[in-house]
Amino acid sequence: MLRLAVNLFRVYPGYCPKPVGIGSSTPATFVWNKVFSKWIDEWHARNMSSENTRTVDVAKGTMRTLRNNLKMADKIQYYNQWAQTYEQDLALLEYRAPSLVAAQVSAHFSGERRAAAVLDVACGTGLAAKMMKQEGFERFVGVDCSEGMLQHARQTGLYQDLKMAVVGDQPLPVPLGDFDVVTLVGGLSSTHIPVKVIRELCQAAKQGGLICMTTRANHDNAIFKVALEAEMKQMEEEGLWRRVEVADVSEFQYNVTDNEDGYNPGCVYLFQRL
């Protein structure tokens, strides 16, 4: 029994994320889930929640797990557990997407900021709203699939309303055509929110409203990025929105995969609803 446990640790060295939903039909995963699940749950909860154990390597391991194709229920559970140390980890990884989005929106927004309604889709703990607040925006509505992340967003006191929804599977739970600014920061990627959601983001914006989105530009997200940009172009051709600015960013956040060094590049897209 002990040797089996040691060998399983060799498969998941260092930080040990619970491998829920990955190849769930293999005998090894069956043994893992059935025999060790309670012990792993406790171990996992301890490591996800302890602020004292956060290091760059731990943060990279946590994010690497999310780049697997987890089932939605497992992803939500993972984010629920991660919420407590999410901001600490993202700071360790020099995650710049929220500040890049706030700066890009700020550079192009011409209305009254304090009155502007901002929809923050996949709001997480509220990092984007915090950055937007520094640019003068004050009225936020957030949407996320994880109650744990939403609880932290609630504690910021920045959101007038917070809604739980799995976007892509469920419609956006907000009135369409109401928002001066719509953001989706850090959520568009091959393992998270699907490309088709950008049509709903556009519909959520008022005519003339801005829609700002990010995605990673490293190799494991390359196919997704091509599909995303094809859909963005298609929507331009359909007269739904116009491209305002697309910024390639070389230092988007630390790379978290084993075979790449340094930073992941990323892209920040800004469109205006027509």
Ligand SMILES: C[S@@+](CC[C@H](N)C(=O)[O-])C[C@H]1O[C@@H](n2cnc3c(N)ncnc32)[C@H](O)[C@@H]1O
């Ligand atoms: C990398 S975090 C980004 C959070 C925040 N926007 C930020 O920049 O810090 C991704 C967020 O998307 C949420 N998420 C992932 N898939 C989702 C979905 N299909 N619908 C709604 N939220 C989703 C997760 O719960 C998580 O809070």
